[in-house]
Amino acid sequence: MAKLPPERVPAIVCGGLSKRFGGVEALRGLSLVVPRGVTFGLLGPNGAGKTTSIRLWLGLTAPSAGTAFVLGKRIPPRTVLSRIGYMPQDLAVYPDLTVEENLALFGRLVGMDEGAIDRRTDEVLRLVDIAERRGDLVSTLSGGMKRRTSLAAALLHDPDLLLLDEPTVGMDPELRAAFWSYFEERTRRGRTVLITTHYMEEAGRCDLVGLLHRGRVLAHGTPVEVKERTGTSNLDDAFLALVRGQRAGGG
Amino acid sequence: MNPRRILAVTRKSLSQFRHDKRTLGFVVGMPLLMVIAFGYTFGGEVHDVRTFVVNEDQGPFADRLIANLTGDTLDVNRVSDPDFAIEEVRAGRAWAALVFPANFSTDLQARRATIEVVLDGTSPPVVAALLGTVRAAAERTFSGVGGVAALSLSTDYLYGSANTRFIDSFAPGVIALAVLLATTVFSVIIVVREKSAGMLERLFSTPLRSVEFVVGHAVALCVIAFFQSTVVLAAALLIFQVQVVGSIPLAFGILVLFAVGNQGLGMMLSAAARNELQAVQFIPLIIFPSLLLTGVFFPIEAIPAEFRVLSYGVPLTYAGGALRSIMLRGWGVGDIALDLAVLTVYTALTLLGAAALVRRQA
Numbered sequence: 001m002a003k004l005p006p007e008r009v010p011a012i013v014c015g016g017l018s019k020r021f022g023g024v025e026a027l028r029g030l031s032l033v034v035p036r037g038v039t040f041g042l043l044g045p046n047g048a049g050k051t052t053s054i055r056l057w058l059g060l061t062a063p064s065a066g067t068a069f070v071l072g073k074r075i076p077p078r079t080v081l082s083r084i085g086y087m088p089q090d091l092a093v094y095p096d097l098t099v100e101e102n103l104a105l106f107g108r109l110v111g112m113d114e115g116a117i118d119r120r121t122d123e124v125l126r127l128v129d130i131a132e133r134r135g136d137l138v139s140t141l142s143g144g145m146k147r148r149t150s151l152a153a154a155l156l157h158d159p160d161l162l163l164l165d166e167p168t169v170g171m172d173p174e175l176r177a178a179f180w181s182y183f184e185e186r187t188r189r190g191r192t193v194l195i196t197t198h199y200m201e202e203a204g205r206c207d208l209v210g211l212l213h214r215g216r217v218l219a220h221g222t223p224v225e226v227k228e229r230t231g232t233s234n235l236d237d238a239f240l241a242l243v244r245g246q247r248a249g250g251g
Numbered sequence: 252m253n254p255r256r257i258l259a260v261t262r263k264s265l266s267q268f269r270h271d272k273r274t275l276g277f278v279v280g281m282p283l284l285m286v287i288a289f290g291y292t293f294g295g296e297v298h299d300v301r302t303f304v305v306n307e308d309q310g311p312f313a314d315r316l317i318a319n320l321t322g323d324t325l326d327v328n329r330v331s332d333p334d335f336a337i338e339e340v341r342a343g344r345a346w347a348a349l350v351f352p353a354n355f356s357t358d359l360q361a362r363r364a365t366i367e368v369v370l371d372g373t374s375p376p377v378v379a380a381l382l383g384t385v386r387a388a389a390e391r392t393f394s395g396v397g398g399v400a401a402l403s404l405s406t407d408y409l410y411g412s413a414n415t416r417f418i419d420s421f422a423p424g425v426i427a428l429a430v431l432l433a434t435t436v437f438s439v440i441i442v443v444r445e446k447s448a449g450m451l452e453r454l455f456s457t458p459l460r461s462v463e464f465v466v467g468h469a470v471a472l473c474v475i476a477f478f479q480s481t482v483v484l485a486a487a488l489l490i491f492q493v494q495v496v497g498s499i500p501l502a503f504g505i506l507v508l509f510a511v512g513n514q515g516l517g518m519m520l521s522a523a524a525r526n527e528l529q530a531v532q533f534i535p536l537i538i539f540p541s542l543l544l545t546g547v548f549f550p551i552e553a554i555p556a557e558f559r560v561l562s563y564g565v566p567l568t569y570a571g572g573a574l575r576s577i578m579l580r581g582w583g584v585g586d587i588a589l590d591l592a593v594l595t596v597y598t599a600l601t602l603l604g605a606a607a608l609v610r611r612q613a
Contacts, residue, residue, distance in 0.1 A: 058456045078458065086456040090449035109457035 009072040010035050011161045011192035012057060016066030018215075019052050026052040028215040029066065034194060034208070039183050041203035041223075042196045043235065044212035050196035051089060053212075054163050058086060071161055082110040085159035089166045093149045095139035099130060102138060106153040117156070124152040127182060129175065144171055151179075162186070162193045168202060180205050200235035211239055218242040277532045284539065297380040297553045299326040301345040303336035310356020312364075312392075317351075319388040324380050337369050341409055343576065343586075346371050346552075347381050359393075362401035372411030373579040374420045374550045382406075410580040411494070419494040423502075423574035424547030424567070426483045427509060431567055434476055434510045435537050438517030441468065442609065443530040446521065451609070461610035465602055469514050476510030496581035502574055505587075508594050509570040515601025516566075522608035541567040569593040 012034040019027040027049040034040045042050050055061045057068055059076025070077040070084070077084075093102045100121055107117035125131040128148035133141060138149055151167055162183075168176050183193045187207065195206065203209050203223065210220040219226050219242055223235060230238040230245075268275050302325045306313045320327050328345075330336050336348035350367040358364035366385070372378050382404065389402050406413065411420075445451050454464065480503055487493040495502075516537075524530040541547070544554060544562040551562050562568050573590035576582040584591065 055452075060452055060455060081456065081458045084456070086453070088449055088453055088456075090452075092449050092453035094450065095448075106457065109454070109459050111458065 006072070007036060007190060010069075011040075012068065012070055012194070014053075014057075014066065014068030017053070017056060017063050017068050018065040019049075019056060019061065020064045026215055027056070027063075030212075030215070030217060031066075032210055032217060032220065034192065036192050037187050037190045038207040039187050039193045039195065039205070041206035041209040042194060042212060043198070043200060043203050043209055043239065044196075045198055047214075048212040049215040050212055051165055052215075054086070054165055054194075054196065057163065058084065080160075082157070083160040085154035085157065085162045087151050087154040087162075087164045087167055089169075091146050091150060093138050093146060093153060095146075096137065098135055098137055099125065099141075099149050099152075100134045102149060103153050103156055107156050110157045110159075112157055120156050120158070121152075124155045127155070127178070128152045129178070144175075147171065148175070158191075160191055162191065164193065164195045166196055166198070168197065168199070176202075200239060203235055209235065211235075211242060213239075213243055213246070218246060271529075273529060274532065281535055296324070297376055297550060298323045299556065300324060300347070300377055300381050300552050301326045302328065302381065303339055303345050303348045304329050305331065305333045305336050305348065305350045307333070307353045308351045308355035309353055310359075312356040312359050313351035316388055316392045319392045320384065321388075322384065324384045337409075340369055340371050343371065343580070343582075346374075346377050349385065359401055364401055365403050365405045368404050368406045370406055370408050370411075371580075372408040372413070372415050373575060374411075375415055375417050376420075377550045377552060378411075378415075380552075410496075415494060415579070418491055419579065420575070421548050422487045422491065422493040423578045424545065424571035426480075426487055427506065427567055427570040427574055428541055428547050429483050430476065430480060430506050430510050431513050431541055431570070432534070432538065433479055434472060434513040435517040435520070436534055437475070438468065438472055438514040439521045439524065439530045439533055440527060441472075442518050442521035443524050443527055447526055455610060462606040464609060465515070465518060465606045468518065469511050469602060472514045473507060473511055476507055476514075480506040480510065493578070495578045497577035497579075498581075498583065501584065502577045505570060505573045505577065505591070505594070508591075508598060509566070512566060512594060512598035512601050515598060515603075515605045518605035519601055519608055522611070540565050544568070545571055547571055566594065566597045569597075 010033050012032065015031050017027055017030040018025070030049065030053060042053065044050055052061075056063050057070050057075060057077070058081070059078065063075070068075045071080040073080045094105070097105070103121045103124070104117050107120070112120070121134065122131070125134050128151055130141070130145050130148050130152070133145065138146055141149065147167075147169070148171075151164070154162060154164065168179065171179070183195075186193060195203075197203055206223065208221065209223055209226060211218045211226065219229065219238070221229070226235065226238050227233065230241040232238040232241055304317055304320070304327055306317060306329065308314070317327070317329070333348065333350045336345070336350070339345040340348050348369040350369070352358070352365070352367065355364050355366075368382070368385070370378060370381070385404065393402065445454070455461070484499065484503065484506070488495065520533045521530060524533065540561070544558065545551070545565050545568040546554075546562065547567065551559055551568070554562060569590040573587040573594070576587050576590070580586075
């Protein structure tokens, strides 16, 4: 493989990635390329393999077969973890720490210095609209605010690759709109955002989407391409058409 | 009250039990284990108290008395060199040296015989059993000749004294036990809480290494262990005026080392617990062997021989032993080298084990 300049190395490349949990095949030969500087939507219903894919890319679990490269590093991508921001589906902030203590912890773990942590804490808390609660214990926040704290922790170090697992669940439309414009601003700066969601209509704002079903990619491309290929007018219908097509094809 | 709803709640609870086999085993097995363990270890008398006997008597009476030192309370070893026997006591390898002087038989006939008893007085139950056995043997040997009244035991305490109280002997073990419980339970719960809240996964999505996680926690818990050790030692010294003849800083150092090892153990155990309920079940699993097998309250000599070997597998045996040697015998680092080595290995192994296991839980 010819050596690409770092900014052109795809954010994620995976080939034949599989993961079994006992008798359950969570991922069946996932092959996918996520280029740099895009917002990529990994779509699919619950149990499609979205979270498993992210866990494999982060090296939190080992694949049963296949491999992947994240920011050019083979998984587990230990040396590039400090350039990745991750917001898990579960609430992943300490309820018994304040908002800013949580952010400081994750900033230190990715190697930020204290000055940068201070500066960025202001910025990201304003972005997620909880700046006035920075000194409060997370346990005293509402559910939506807790999730915004978790997102702020993932954004703090302005990572090259942002992995967001169902980030917009439980967020009001206004905030959701603010997030999307932030993601678009990031991709203009060459950053990559990968979002998993089962809200198909939201995925229309992604540059590229991959439709996942039972551990396999059914289709990928721009939202327009996917709709055209299936002759449908929205991603929900496109997904259903692809699932039906797969069943008819005996897949 | 609706009986159907009541029954629904009952069935729900029983089903939850059925799905959690470990809790079921715990509920049934733990009381059984407790009864058996307590029955065996607390019901027992003191056995096999290692004693050296030196007979320098020119006459026949000492031999007769020694022949009557029967039963299994004493583990009698006859040697000829009194200095060797005393040195064994000093080194903590025997509890007593009984020296019968050359003129024992003639003195006995003159009604002024003495047996020199050189003692490690750090365990009042052992001392009581030992002196009781010697007196009983004398009674049996000389009851016909009226020699008992003519015989006195001249006790010389190498460690402790006739005034050593039961609390002095068990305080070091209890201090170590308190530290064991608090540190192990605390670290089990901390890690399980991180795991059940999805925090481990989040932490390990950063460059954080599992060994860094373990050592980071150990350092934090060490600060807590530091205060904890200060409080328990201070309470023992100030409230109960527990006897201390050795170095308090050394005792403190042992406690902190032991505390760090226990944190490693706690983090390892957390690997086997899915939630806080299961984590809590480890507490008796730690308490009972530590309470019963390590000589905290009763000397190891009171544990039946077949269980005694188990006590060498419980870390508290070494922590409690080292503390007892420091506080009651005034021993230094060189004297407790074995305990120190075992505790160091324990700490290293549990921390490494924790580092290996903790990441798999993310």
